[in-house]
Amino acid sequence: MENKRRPGRSRSAEVGEVRTLERGLHLLETLSEAETLSLSELARKTELSPSTAYRLLETLRRRGFVDWDEGKGLWKVGLRAYQVGSAFLTRGGLVDAALPEMERLVDELNETVNLAVLDGNEAVYIAQVEGRQLIRMFTRIGARAPLYCTGVGKALLMEHPEAEVRRILGSGPLKAFTAHTLTSPTAFLKALSEAKAKGYALDNEEREDGVRCIATPVRDSRGKVVASMSLSAPASRVPDERVERLGRRVKQAADAVSARLGWAEL
Incomplete structure (x- = not known):
């Protein structure tokens, strides 16, 4: 059989390149699970020497797959990795799994339903099915929103440890968009704890006056929160007496999407 290997390339060189790729992907996977890590933490978690980890990270940084926060001395997943991941979300993955349930909710409740994912300290809207009422909510696909004053943002943070939520929010007061915005990290954490207990999060006119949103997490096959679904x-x-019933219905829809992604609630 004719040897298809290119001239001048040994088997050991090819194996070495595959090994380098595996190590780089391992670094990306480790960063995606922890969100931010120092070089020493990354080296320890991936069982690489700091010098090897640094060389791989620099290559990934030049391609936009990781970012380096010089002030904090921390590495994090970069925008390019999100863009590549978005190809799955929009082509036969998350969006396709979510749209039937989103459409079913709109048919039943006649209100706009959104799907959002986490990107750094913001929520990014990746899908929407508009309600059919004369006055209805609209959000541009690709639009970004703060996490602390939106339903989708709260739902995306519901499973995060308190320390990680505090890191994302920062130490200072949060920007007020309305008189209802929770500007204290402590107040936000209390609301987040209540949302987790209920199974859904409420944006009570915190981003826009006169607008309420109810949101709940969407999970992948490992049970990890990968998106949030909201009704706006x-x-x-959406008076107080309807919030609980609507929250249960949105959670039911999000859980059905999670089941399509392979999640089985214990």
Whole structure:
């Protein structure tokens, strides 16, 4: 059989390149699980020498797959990795799994339903099915929103440890968008704890006056929160007495999406 290997390339060189790729992917996977890590932490978790880890990270950084925060001395996943991952989300993955449930919710409740993912300290909207009422909510696909004052943002943070949430929020007061915005990290953490107990999060006119959103997490096959689904409507159509029932219904829809992604609730 004719040897298809290119001239001048040994088997050992090819094996070495595959090994380098595996190590680079391992670094990316480790960063995605911890969000930010120092070089020494990354080297320890991936069982690489600091010098090897640094060389691989620099290559990934030049390609945009990781970012380096010089001030904090921490590495994190870069925008390019998100863009590559988005190809799965939009082509036969998360969005395709979510759209039938989103459409079903809109048919039933006639309010706009959104799907968002986490990117750094913001939520990014990746899909929407609009309600059919004359006055309805609209969000541009690809738009970004703060985590602390949106339903989708709260839902994305519901499974994060308190220390990680505090790191994302920062130490200072949070920007107020309305009189209802929770500007204290402590107040936000209390609301997040209540949301986790209920199974859904509420944006109570915290980003826009007159708008309420109810959101709940979407999980992958490992149970990790990969997105959040929300129902958005004028506050007049989401009075206090409807919040719990709507929250249960949105959670039911999000859980059905999670099941399509392979998650089985214990």
